[in-house]
Amino acid sequence: MNSGLLKFALAGLLFLTFSAASSRAQGTSNRDADTAAIKQTVAAFQDTWNTHDAHALAMKYVEDGDFSSVKGEDSHGRKQLEDHYATVFGTFLKNAHTTDTVRSIRFLGPDTASVDIDWLVNEPSAPGGVLRKGLLTWVVTKRNGQWMIMIYHEQSF
Amino acid sequence: MFSAKAKFILAVLLVVPFSARPSRAQTHSNMDADSAAIKQCVAAWEDAWNRHDAHATAMAYVEDGDFSSTTGIPSHGWKELEAHYNEIFTTFLKDAHRTDTVKSIRFLGPDTASVDIDWQMTGARTRDGKDAPNRKGLLTWIVTKHNGQWMITIYHESVF
Numbered sequence: 157m158n159s160g161l162l163k164f165a166l167a168g169l170l171f172l173t174f175s176a177a178s179s180r181a182q183g184t185s186n187r188d189a190d191t192a193a194i195k196q197t198v199a200a201f202q203d204t205w206n207t208h209d210a211h212a213l214a215m216k217y218v219e220d221g222d223f224s225s226v227k228g229e230d231s232h233g234r235k236q237l238e239d240h241y242a243t244v245f246g247t248f249l250k251n252a253h254t255t256d257t258v259r260s261i262r263f264l265g266p267d268t269a270s271v272d273i274d275w276l277v278n279e280p281s282a283p284g285g286v287l288r289k290g291l292l293t294w295v296v297t298k299r300n301g302q303w304m305i306m307i308y309h310e311q312s313f
Numbered sequence: 314m315f316s317a318k319a320k321f322i323l324a325v326l327l328v329v330p331f332s333a334r335p336s337r338a339q340t341h342s343n344m345d346a347d348s349a350a351i352k353q354c355v356a357a358w359e360d361a362w363n364r365h366d367a368h369a370t371a372m373a374y375v376e377d378g379d380f381s382s383t384t385g386i387p388s389h390g391w392k393e394l395e396a397h398y399n400e401i402f403t404t405f406l407k408d409a410h411r412t413d414t415v416k417s418i419r420f421l422g423p424d425t426a427s428v429d430i431d432w433q434m435t436g437a438r439t440r441d442g443k444d445a446p447n448r449k450g451l452l453t454w455i456v457t458k459h460n461g462q463w464m465i466t467i468y469h470e471s472v473f
Contacts, residue, residue, distance in 0.1 A: 227473050228451040264425050270455055270467050291385045293469045295427055307427050309453045311471030313384045
């Protein structure tokens with residue numbers, strides 16, 4: 157009797173054992189796809205930023221995302237993030253336009269990566285039309301197949 | 314019924330899928346210890362930097378560590394890192410002293426964390442040797458744990 161049951165149990169356990177291992181290996185083989193998807197996330201962030209849509213921009217972060225400004229001032233979570241973007245787009249960035257170019261991506265795990273992005277903010281009244289130039293440094297994480305911003309830092313130089 | 318051999322195989326197969334779990338649970342209880350160890354790592358790095366020891370400063374990174382300066386100029390790996398520190402410690406930062414204070418730590422996994430560090434610097438000079446104003450800003454590191462030791466994987470710094 158039990159040999160059928162035993163084989164079934166063994167097959168089930170073998171599947172459990174190796175499905176965990178293969179999902180780990182898959183992380184490496186999908187790296188090109190993840191790199192492309194992260195670049196898509198950056199491009200979508202840039203396009204949303206350029207529409208000055210504070211709500212949509214905050215939604216590019218995970219729910220408890222962290223933002224830190226060029227002065228090291230923090231915003232934490234979607235509500236604070238949206239308030240922050242609404243403030244800047246209502247004031248000194250009202251006529252600003254950003255260009256974000258991915259410089260490098262370093263994976264920290266299958267679902268986590270650090271991304272360096274060259275950053276240029278144009279604003280008509282700024283000297284030479286350039287308000288900010290520098291580097292964005294993000295930690296992104298994959299949630300339900302979607303790469304999102306977990307930690308955002310920016311530096312201006 | 315099941316032979317002893319079959320029971321043994323079953324037992325092993327039951328253990329394997331679940332053996333990964335305790336290490337994850339353990340992480341939570343070890344978070345305080347890891348936070349303390351990360352602060353130690355920052356303090357040790359600050360100390361090596363203030364001794365102007367380029368080799369020790371570079372060795373606080375993982376072997377393929379990434380540094381990016383306040384103007385976004387990168388150095389990659391121990392050799393480039395040590396050469397970078399050697400250059401700054403013998404030129405415009407030769408009398409400089411820094412103070413680093415951990416502002417926040419966010420864990421990205423059991424062995425990975427993002428660390429924000431307030432930094433200040435006195436004694437810096439301009440590239441042509443004149444006294445430079447005191448500097449301050451934010452260091453943002455990704456640190457990873459290797460053989461129980463937290464090390465710098467990615468270093469960014471901003472000045473404001």
